[in-house]
Ligand SMILES: Nc1ncnc2c1ncn2[C@@H]1O[C@H](COP(=O)(O)OP(=O)(O)O)[C@@H](O)[C@H]1O
């Protein structure tokens with residue numbers, strides 16, 4: 001059973017093709033990593049999968065819903081943490097949770113439960129009244145994740161969630177991703193930190209809008225390691241990008 005099915009997905013902006021004929025599946029409960037340099041087309045792909053941007057051609061089915069036919073239906077079934085900071089900086093921690101809870105139609109006991117969950121997950125107990133802009137980047141990212149999953153979506157899209165976050169907070173964030181996935185949530189996450197991609201069950205490398213390679217980290221290392229004795233994902237990435245440029 002696939003949570004996400006993408007076929008020949010393409011997005012053009014005028015004459016420029018940002019996402020070019022991309023095809024892949026993500027299984028339920030999988031952590032799927034989307035790896036690529038800046039401008040490769042990661043965010044554009046995610047925005048199409050979240051029902052926020054219309055594909056030029058091709059199709060994507062997310063949680064059983066076609067993103068072109070029913071973008072609103074997709075939005076209800078997913079959580080989305082955008083690349084740019086997605087919280088309201090002038091609101092407190094609690095006000096942000098209440099705001100996003102309202103967007104997702106939560107109230108009463110359910111909202112109280114999910115608020116408690118988000119506070120615990122982010123490690124923000126005791127800081128409910130702190131202004132969001134006063135939090136460190138790591139805390140803000142954990143709060144942003146908590147707010148993105150208040151409605152317990154089965155599929156979550158995280159667009160460079162650890163950008164600009166210190167290494168310890170990055171590790172802590174990845175523990176949260178792993179916990180989500182072990183609870184059955186499907187996670188599609190983009191990053192340009194190659195070490196983070198090791199946490200993904202499968203990795204897709206996107207280069208200049210095209211899906212240039214896909215597989216588990218060991219598979220990619222065997223195929224694109226360039227014969228190094230113990231190839232890293234850095235070696236893989238370099239090989240794939242050079243092949244794409246050739
Ligand atoms: N709304 C837009 N109009 C024109 N070009 C865009 C738009 N959005 C993205 N692009 C271009 O598409 C390419 C891919 O962007 P993006 O998907 O944001 O890459 P990534 O997230 O991998 O860094 C970039 O060259 C970017 O400038």
Ligand SMILES: [Mg+2]
Nearest residue numbers: 042043044083
């Ligand atoms: Mg991006």
